[in-house]
Amino acid sequence: MTERLYYRDSTLKQFTAAVLEQKPIQDKHGVLLDRTAFYPTSGGQMHDTGTLNGHTVHDVILEDELIWHLVSAPLQTDRVNGELNWSRRFDFMQQHTGFHLLAGAFKRVLGIETIASHLGEEWDTIDIDSDELSAEQLQAVETAANEVIWQNRDVRIRMVTRDEMAAFNVRKVSDLGDPIRLIDIEDWDLDPCGGTHVTQTGEVGLVKIYGREKVRGSLRYTFVAGRRALAKHQQQFAVLQELGSLLSTGQDQLTASVHKLQQENRDLRKQQEQGRQSRLDQAIADCLLEIEQEGRVSEFFPDFDLKTLQGLAGTLLKQSECTCYLFGDQVFVFASNRESVHPALAVLKSLTVVKGGGRDDFVQGRVETDIEMPEILGAFAEKM
Ligand SMILES: [Zn+2]
Numbered sequence: 001m002t003e004r005l006y007y008r009d010s011t012l013k014q015f016t017a018a019v020l021e022q023k024p025i026q027d028k029h030g031v032l033l034d035r036t037a038f039y040p041t042s043g044g045q046m047h048d049t050g051t052l053n054g055h056t057v058h059d060v061i062l063e064d065e066l067i068w069h070l071v072s073a074p075l076q077t078d079r080v081n082g083e084l085n086w087s088r089r090f091d092f093m094q095q096h097t098g099f100h101l102l103a104g105a106f107k108r109v110l111g112i113e114t115i116a117s118h119l120g121e122e123w124d125t126i127d128i129d130s131d132e133l134s135a136e137q138l139q140a141v142e143t144a145a146n147e148v149i150w151q152n153r154d155v156r157i158r159m160v161t162r163d164e165m166a167a168f169n170v171r172k173v174s175d176l177g178d179p180i181r182l183i184d185i186e187d188w189d190l191d192p193c194g195g196t197h198v199t200q201t202g203e204v205g206l207v208k209i210y211g212r213e214k215v216r217g218s219l220r221y222t223f224v225a226g227r228r229a230l231a232k233h234q235q236q237f238a239v240l241q242e243l244g245s246l247l248s249t250g251q252d253q254l255t256a257s258v259h260k261l262q263q264e265n266r267d268l269r270k271q272q273e274q275g276r277q278s279r280l281d282q283a284i285a286d287c288l289l290e291i292e293q294e295g296r297v298s299e300f301f302p303d304f305d306l307k308t309l310q311g312l313a314g315t316l317l318k319q320s321e322c323t324c325y326l327f328g329d330q331v332f333v334f335a336s337n338r339e340s341v342h343p344a345l346a347v348l349k350s351l352t353v354v355k356g357g358g359r360d361d362f363v364q365g366r367v368e369t370d371i372e373m374p375e376i377l378g379a380f381a382e383k384m
Contacts, residue, residue: 017034017079030068037084044116045096046120046121050082052069098225101148103117105145124222125222155184155186155200247261291322297323302328304328312333323336327373335363345357
């Protein structure tokens, strides 16, 4: 069993220890020490990094109560000086204490139990035993947790026996050995926990809840604490500033500006649709007139796409006995309710590069050439 120095003192940054054993683990080299300040990945918290005699510790894993430090090559020594990457460790201490503060707040403010947690390298999550919370309830929890930060309360480590634990009002009963390590945030949260925490709540700085998702009947909230919370705030402030500059408005007017833009966009789309509909109505009228005179129609509509041409052909066939040769923006539809349009397709293919085909009475496709459509149309009309 490795003595866990962080159990009694999570602020230890350097230590000396004896090397007990070394062995290959995964593609690295595992080092077992008699004692360590390195935290192994466990209990929802990620491992520390740092150095052993200057060799980088890439990972720290827990195996049957033994803590293995993964380095790149075997150490040629019996004793080591260990040094933690303090910035990473302190960040996790802020996240972990932030978790306890939120768990205490969910319980005290709303009477809701916490089910699980995960502290990641970017985001942390807390799962609570509830399937619905209002924005106001969540804000009350967040505010309560931050008030405890500003009150700079003590965060104590208590080692108690299983029997003694019965006298404590712990948030969650644990099966973590005997004695049991309790993390006691003064008059706020008391929980069996093997992780690393700050010693005063003020060191957490800030805890902020972000996203929410439903997970099997419970709610999972994403949160960050400490330096990460400040970094997220700085990122988001930069985004707001950029949006404000793009929309030429102050941050308090951003929502109103976006609503205005959305409305303008809806109006424009409506106008565009009305314009398209009136061009289509005009096209139908022109084509029907030509059909009345010629029995067939050959027309070019420069801004019509394939879908519009298909609709136009369908309308014309419904309203008359005719053959239509319709051209649009590099697309065409030939349709008839009285003869095959394949001869016309053959003519078009003889004039230019065409991709398309279809039934005997309905063909459609794309004209794949740099030649201008009116020129193709002129030649087509001459041959038909
Ligand atoms: Zn903890």
